[in-house]
Amino acid sequence: MPDPIPMPTRFGSSGQPVTRRDGVAKVTGAATFAADNHPNGLLHAVYVPATIARGRVVSMDVAAARAHPGVVEVYTPDNSLKLAGDPDAKPFMFAFRMHVLQTDRIAYANQPIALVVAETIEAANEGARLLAPVYEAETPRVTLDDAEGYKPEAAGFGAAETVHGDVEAGHAAAAKSVDLTYETPSQYHNAMETHAVVAEWDGDRLTLDLPNQAIVMSKAAYGYYFGIPPQNVLIRSPYLGGGFGSKAMSHAPVMLAIAAARAIGRPVKLMLRRDQMFGPVGHRGATRQHIRIGIDGDARMTVLDHHSLSATSTFDDFIEPAANASQGLYDAGALRSSHTGVRLDVGTPGPMRAPGEASGSAVLECAMDEMAEAAGMDPLEFRLKNYAETEPGTGKPYSSKALRECYAQGAEHFGWAGRPLEAGTMRDEAGMLVGWGMGTALFHAPMFAAEARATLRPDGTGLVETGAADMGQGAWTALAQIAADALGLPLDKVEFRAGTSDLPDGGVAGGSGHTATAGGALHSAGMDAIARLAEIATADPASPLHGAGNATIVARDGRLVVEGDEERGEDFATIIARAGGEAVVGTGGASRPPEAGAAHAMYAHGAVFAEVKVDPELYQMRVTRLVGAFAAGRIINPKLAESQLYGGMIWGLSFALHEEARHDRRTGRIVNGDLAGYHVPVNADVTGFDVITVHEDDPYVNALGIKGVGEIGITGTVGAIANAIRHATGTRVRRFPIRIEDLLAGG
Amino acid sequence: MRAFDYTRPASIEEAVAAWTPGAAYLGGGTNLVDLMKTGAMGPAKLIDLTCLPGLDAIEVKGDGSTRIGALVRNSDLAHNRDFAARFPMVAEAILAGASAQLRNAATVGGNLVQHTRCPFFQDGISACNRRDPGIGCDAIGGDTGSMAVLGWSQSCIATHPSDFAVPLAALDAVIEIAGPNGSREVPMAEFHRLPGDTPEKETALEPGEIVTAIRLPAEAAAFAAHSRYLKLRERTSFAFALVSAAAALVIEDGRIAAARLALGAVAAKPWRVAGAEALMVGEPPSPELFARAATAAMEGAMPSGDNAHKIELARRTAARALARAAAGTPAEMPALPASVFGDPAHA
Known part of the structure; x- marks a missing residue:
């Protein structure tokens, strides 16, 4: 087992609830998002979406579109924009197959079938309308029953099947069991900022204003597709209005706009309309999950057997890894997660905030409650009965696991102790049905790879740089806090640069690993800069630090001092000045050594408790309290972390009660593809939320002890709300979102 | 565009x-x-x-009627204290619709002439007899959860989305109209039309006509003490009604002296049934009576697709709205207007 990583001993900026540094710029409109850019000579592009889900385009009135005043060019499969790289190949991670007009076949509604470029957005839109495509439509397959299943090679970015122990024996040994089928719908990321790009070419150099979650890594993708060296690509992504997994990869409409800019020789802007978000830019695929749990006479789980039938497109393979959410949490004697894919005429699903975990946890946590109910046990007691002290199946120790404390603190804060076992027995003073439910939250604590640079300037201030992405979660503030600590400087003496691809690779803002990864790199770079400065100082006979061993020197408030003898020290600027006035530059990187991951199971944990009220006759539902207690390692910025956790819990509420893309079975089109029809919670739905962060020191997960908080809030929450509705009404609804008519039918 | x-x-x-x-x-x-x-x-x-000048006033006329200029903004009407005191369920209905930003922008005249939110109408792509008479109706056989259960035809199964129109119908509002052939008035009951074979004719407006004002008759204010709007919906705010009901009563000596009931989101117009109102008159308010009235109001309801649940929900919503009205108009507008969770106990 590797030694624990020494914890940094002094936190200055980090640990403080600093307000996000870009907040004022955002609320005053000063922050420039991608589509706010207007280079000289800008053209506007709109892509033309297919209005059928399966078939082919027979004809389009290209002449009419071209003739419209202001239209500059119309691209269709007949004069398609050729890419240097193959849009059907998948040469790197996060590469998805794209429809960039290479075929007249239609594989999903909203697939691009043409691109119209014009001098104004109005002319482009009108040109697009004038194309009036004629289709040869075929019967679309848009429900999970419309096609045969297939055995996938992978589920999401993980394994399609994982088995621990003897599953059949586990079933056979069960004294009681539940055998349940749940459905989750397709859901679409609807970041406030729709996908957008401003693309400008200068010879074979490409500048992209592009909201992007993987800023430096994406250079290689665009370099590949356009046949230019990655270093010729500059991506500027200072602000994102939300990403949620959708903005980590290249998407067809954006590719077409970039290609058009090159072909025409003028900068081109494209921004998706809201309805165009439903198809070409990924989504959370629909699932039908079959889950079986068995328990012995002592209510210990003999088996947890979770299968997901997950939808994907006809032309690519990402399937929602829902069943994998059952790994890592409960101490079942045998454990199986397995997946079947089903190919539908839909856009390819992709990672959407808590991919797999959201859909899978929703079903797992409902099933746990159904099992608890069958056992006649309190849901929390049943979960504690099956608490895993080591990772189920692998037997690995957890790097840290304060889940018991999450249960205890969450339950205490919520007042869970008084909960009656029987459903439908609680009412409020107005006669509303009241129900309490809970769920366990779990999310892995990954690290990716990142690099950073830290510069100590001659004036004693710091500059830290990494190509990190702030999707709105506050990464820039939290990362700057980490960097400031590493440099021993107050936050306002550190300039933080991120968000462009000409900086060191900040890694992917995704997987709840950005703060750990980019933060780790910044920490490392900062420590390197300090070590270099200390070398200069200790070698300088004029310095009070002369002769002090490097190892004993630390940075404090802009000075290097001898640890334990802080009177002996000197400020940065003085050291640098005497050494000739050259800035001191440190570099660093962060990633997790494979042996660390092999030695420990690493997860963030949490417990979510929900109170719902339901009208006993009209069945309108309202979540009136939602308490989440989370243990996610070291919290860098409590204000931002809590905001992330709230956001996840709101998303969980959205999953439980609102989000669903509904397909017209005749055309395959999504009939509620806008924010009036595709519901997410409004402010009035979000009341009575409380977040508790449970202290957790983790000496193994990474140098900073960070686990990440971006996605875990969704997990646990969906099940908690569904379980509370069951507890309020006595009706168990086994599909999401839970609707008024479902309760009417059950009541 | x-x-x-x-x-x-x-x-x-x-x-x-x-x-x-x-x-x-x-x-x-x-x-x-x-x-x-x-x-x-x-x-x-x-x-x-x-x-246009002169269309943004809320005035009480000499005959006791209240005239609302067509350009009055929805929010200005709802927040006019005198108006809200006289017609509380109208204010409640407005505040139950859309969002604060939209209510600030939308005019009351526009509210009445707004179009259905049927997705097959709105998408500009599907076959829709309202947009293109005679072309067909793709809503039939499609996603019908929000569609009509009363008054629909094989030409069109869409509903009218307005909350505001529902209490106006209950209170016998009159619509003032100007047009190429001069001015005229149309009772609210006749303003919105059922689709029949001509769903493209959504209202009584003739080509070129404009709604200039909405008038509430003097007797409508008699219901002020007992009137509520109730809107069932999939989230607490900013959602169209699954079903809704405006209920207004005059209660004298423990008996109902006058009753009004209109249902929203069940048809192409606010739905009022005279018999449902008449059967309450002279009776003491009771849950049984309100259930009977609600059943009468929904008489003849038929699913237009996979939406039979709306019929039962509309009955229950109507009965509840009547019960709330009988209990009395709240002294203050509930924090969640027209909500199931809008009772003072949930404030």
């Missing part, structure tokens, strides 16, 4: 004179502009009414 002409007349006469076939009047624009973006509507000319 198709190119269009734009004109901003200075008087009603100028506005009407500017109208030509294919033109559209523009109020707050919260519905029309959306439809122009989707391509569902493509007027050749927009006649912007928002600068």
Whole structure:
């Protein structure tokens, strides 16, 4: 087992609830998002979406579109924009197959079938309308029953099947069991900022204003597709209005706009309309999950057997890894997660905030409650009965696991102790049905790879740089806090640069690993800069630090001092000045050594408790309290972390009660593809939320002890709300979102 | 977006004179502009009414009636204390609709002439007899959760989305209209039309006519002490009604002296049944009575697809709205207007 990583001993900026540094710029409109850019000579592009889900385009009135005043060019499969790289190949991670007009076949509604470029957005839109495509439509397959299943090679970015122990024996040994089928719908990321790009070419150099979650890594993708060296690509992504997994990869409409800019020789802007978000830019695929749990006479789980039938497109393979959410949490004697894919005429699903975990946890946590109910046990007691002290199946120790404390603190804060076992027995003073439910939250604590640079300037201030992405979660503030600590400087003496691809690779803002990864790199770079400065100082006979061993020197408030003898020290600027006035530059990187991951199971944990009220006759539902207690390692910025956790819990509420893309079975089109029809919670739905962060020191997960908080809030929450509705009404609804008519039918 | 002409007349006469076939009047624009973006509507000319003088007042006339100018903003009407005191369920209905931003922009006249939110109408792509008479109705056999259960036809199963229109119908509002052939008035009950074979005729307005005012008769204020609007919906705010009901009673000596009941989101117009109201008159308020009235109000309801649940939910919503009305209008507007969770106990 590797030694624990020494914890940094002094936190200055980090640990403080600093307000996000870009907040004022955002609320005053000063922050420039991608589509706010207007280079000289800008053209506007709109892509033309297919209005059928399966078939082919027979004809389009290209002449009419071209003739419209202001239209500059119309691209269709007949004069398609050729890419240097193959849009059907998948040469790197996060590469998805794209429809960039290479075929007249239609594989999903909203697939691009043409691109119209014009001098104004109005002319482009009108040109697009004038194309009036004629289709040869075929019967679309848009429900999970419309096609045969297939055995996938992978589920999401993980394994399609994982088995621990003897599953059949586990079933056979069960004294009681539940055998349940749940459905989750397709859901679409609807970041406030729709996908957008401003693309400008200068010879074979490409500048992209592009909201992007993987800023430096994406250079290689665009370099590949356009046949230019990655270093010729500059991506500027200072602000994102939300990403949620959708903005980590290249998407067809954006590719077409970039290609058009090159072909025409003028900068081109494209921004998706809201309805165009439903198809070409990924989504959370629909699932039908079959889950079986068995328990012995002592209510210990003999088996947890979770299968997901997950939808994907006809032309690519990402399937929602829902069943994998059952790994890592409960101490079942045998454990199986397995997946079947089903190919539908839909856009390819992709990672959407808590991919797999959201859909899978929703079903797992409902099933746990159904099992608890069958056992006649309190849901929390049943979960504690099956608490895993080591990772189920692998037997690995957890790097840290304060889940018991999450249960205890969450339950205490919520007042869970008084909960009656029987459903439908609680009412409020107005006669509303009241129900309490809970769920366990779990999310892995990954690290990716990142690099950073830290510069100590001659004036004693710091500059830290990494190509990190702030999707709105506050990464820039939290990362700057980490960097400031590493440099021993107050936050306002550190300039933080991120968000462009000409900086060191900040890694992917995704997987709840950005703060750990980019933060780790910044920490490392900062420590390197300090070590270099200390070398200069200790070698300088004029310095009070002369002769002090490097190892004993630390940075404090802009000075290097001898640890334990802080009177002996000197400020940065003085050291640098005497050494000739050259800035001191440190570099660093962060990633997790494979042996660390092999030695420990690493997860963030949490417990979510929900109170719902339901009208006993009209069945309108309202979540009136939602308490989440989370243990996610070291919290860098409590204000931002809590905001992330709230956001996840709101998303969980959205999953439980609102989000669903509904397909017209005749055309395959999504009939509620806008924010009036595709519901997410409004402010009035979000009341009575409380977040508790449970202290957790983790000496193994990474140098900073960070686990990440971006996605875990969704997990646990969906099940908690569904379980509370069951507890309020006595009706168990086994599909999401839970609707008024479902309760009417059950009541 | 198709190119269009734009004109901003200075008087009603100028506005009407500017109208030509294919033109559209523009109020707050919260519905029309959306439809122009989707391509569902493509007027050749927009006649912007928002600068017409004299249409933004709320006045009590000599005969005791209340006249609301068509350009009064939804939020201004709902937050007018005198108006809300006299017609609390109208204010409650307005505040149950859309969002604060939209209510600030939308005019009351525009609220009445807004179009259905049937997705097959709005998308500009599907077959829709409202958009293209005779072409067919793709809503039938499609996603029908929000569709009509009363008064629909094989031509159209869409519903009218307005909350505001529902209490107006219950209170016998009168719509004042100006047009190429002069001014006239239409009772609210006749303003919105059922689809029949001509769903494209959504209202009683003839080509070129404009709603200039909405008038509530003097006797409508008699219901102020017992009137509620109740809206069942999938989230607490900013959602169209699954079903809704406006209920108003006059209670004298423990008996119902007058009753009004209109249902929303069940048909192409606010749904009122005289017999359902009449059976309550002279009776003491009771849950049984309200259930009978609600059942009578929904008589003849038929699913237009996979939406039979709306029939039962509408009955229950109507009965509940009546019960709430009987319990008395709250002294203050509930924090969640028209909500199931809008009772003071949930404030």
